[in-house]
Amino acid sequence: MYVKSILDEKGRNVITAGPQLTVRQAAVYLRDNHIGAIVIVDRNDRISGILAERDIVAAIAKTGADCLDRPISSIMWGNVHKCSENATVEEIMEMMSTLRARHLPVEKDGRLVGIISIGDIVKAHIRSIEREAADIKAYITS
Structure with missing residues (x-):
């Protein structure tokens, strides 16, 4: 299964x-x-950063509540790991595991077209396993 299929099903908002x-x-x-993350974009809808819940928690733990009144640019991740619609579920699982990322913006032609979360990947993987099990069961009973 590809990221494009997941986005087509869940939406691209x-x-x-x-x-x-x-x-x-x-x-x-x-x-x-x-949601667990906000994608930071510039005026041309190009991805310039990402901010997740855990980034806010880390900032509060490090500098206290004063960080709440600072711009998100002060704590967001500027080096955003992205994926394309052509990435497979297996590739995304590997990326998320290696990068310890829970959200990956999806980019097409340099523009943001969606976001994939670890929850989306788990659901897609479970559906794939269930479909395979149903196919095997149908084969055995036919």
């Missing part, structure tokens, strides 16, 4: 923000949208 958003505002976006 991605919560994005500019780098000037405060950490406090980002925390509200995460909570209100029930």
